[in-house]
Amino acid sequence: MHKLFKNLVIAGIITTSVYAPTSVLATEVPVKYDLVSTVDAVKGAIPVTLYFGKIISLDFAEAGEYITFIAPSDRSQFVYNTDLPVNSGEAQSVYLLPIEKINFKGTYQTSHPNLIVKTINNSGQSKQYNFIINFSSGVMTSTGIKIIPSTKKSPNDSNKIRVSAGQTINADDIERGLRIAIVKQFIKADDPTVNKVRNFVFMLRNGNSVKDAITHTGINPSVVESLGEMYLETELTTRLKKNPISVKSKND
Numbered sequence: 394m395h396k397l398f399k400n401l402v403i404a405g406i407i408t409t410s411v412y413a414p415t416s417v418l419a420t421e422v423p424v425k426y427d428l429v430s431t432v433d434a435v436k437g438a439i440p441v442t443l444y445f446g447k448i449i450s451l452d453f454a455e456a457g458e459y460i461t462f463i464a465p466s467d468r469s470q471f472v473y474n475t476d477l478p479v480n481s482g483e484a485q486s487v488y489l490l491p492i493e494k495i496n497f498k499g500t501y502q503t504s505h506p507n508l509i510v511k512t513i514n515n516s517g518q519s520k521q522y523n524f525i526i527n528f529s530s531g532v533m534t535s536t537g538i539k540i541i542p543s544t545k546k547s548p549n550d551s552n553k554i555r556v557s558a559g560q561t562i563n564a565d566d567i568e569r570g571l572r573i574a575i576v577k578q579f580i581k582a583d584d585p586t587v588n589k590v591r592n593f594v595f596m597l598r599n600g601n602s603v604k605d606a607i608t609h610t611g612i613n614p615s616v617v618e619s620l621g622e623m624y625l626e627t628e629l630t631t632r633l634k635k636n637p638i639s640v641k642s643k644n645d
Contacts, residue, residue: 562621
């Protein structure tokens with residue numbers, strides 16, 4: 394299965410590079426905001442993809458929040474602006490634009506910089522959001538992130554994936570499988586497929602169906618299944634080592 398996973402990753406990269414959509418196709422596909430609830434948004438880093446030559450926005454208007462502070466970790470690859478000055482207390486949107494790399498003396502550059510945004514609402518409640526920035530020269534698939542009031546959907550079967558032996562995997566299993574694949578060097582941490590997987594997991598956790606997450610990220614479904622199975626195999630091996638007798642008795 395591990396060889397299969399590596400082959401799938403390579404095949405996905407080749408397919409992306411050889412059959413990249415043209416700019417004509419980009420005008421035929423509706424591009425929407427990714428909606429993230431306020432509850433989910435503060436649980437961890439939010440992936441955001443910047444497309445070369447395009448402006449992406451982070452919008453807090455629907456959540457009724459105002460921006461009080463912005464801090465980018467690496468200013469050498471993108472610039473940002475707000476709809477109103479931050480010190481006015483009325484800014485609700487951040488606009489991000491990728492630029493050609495600039496070498497700032499005494500600073501570190503990273504392929505995935507992050508952006509911290511702090512906000513406050515009319516009740517005086519403050520929140521801090523952490524966005525992880527990815528860069529793409531491909532077709533724009535999202536116009537940015539809209540932070541919305543929490544209306545989190547309960548987990549259902551549309552968020553689960555059935556794999557071999559009748560087992561099912563979820564977002565957590567896929568994420569753990571990705572970590573295992575990186576540690577075992579089946580895939581490099583900076584491989585484009587890694588970002589696709591992370592975005593896929595992020596969408597599942599925010600109530601999107603598996604079908605919608607696959608369509609949005611363009612990930613090969615077989616890669617997702619292989620990662621989940623990789624985690625399940627590792628988990629089973631760990632349990633066997635810890636308690637071989639009990640596992641054997643269950644099988645008997």
